[in-house]
Amino acid sequence: NIVIFDVAGTGMTASAFVAGLKERGILSNPVSETAVRFVTHYDVSREGCEAALGASAEVAQSALAAR
Numbered sequence: 001n002i003v004i005f006d007v008a009g010t011g012m013t014a015s016a017f018v019a020g021l022k023e024r025g026i027l028s029n030p031v032s033e034t035a036v037r038f039v040t041h042y043d044v045s046r047e048g049c050e051a052a053l054g055a056s057a058e059v060a061q062s063a064l065a066a067r
Helices: 014-023 046-065
Strands: 002-006 035-039
Touching: 014 035, 014 046
Parallel strands: none
Antiparallel strands: 002 035
């Protein structure tokens, strides 16, 4: 129920990536300068996981487009 992923390829820090997710209603935590952690709970549905994935893609795409 824990996912940790690296965002270095986006050119963003983990803190900035987490801030972008929060703007989209997704809570996560930076665990290093470039790593982000998601933790699910028993009440998180498949749709919730898909929403987190979609928001992550949006944040990454916006960062890459801004380069």
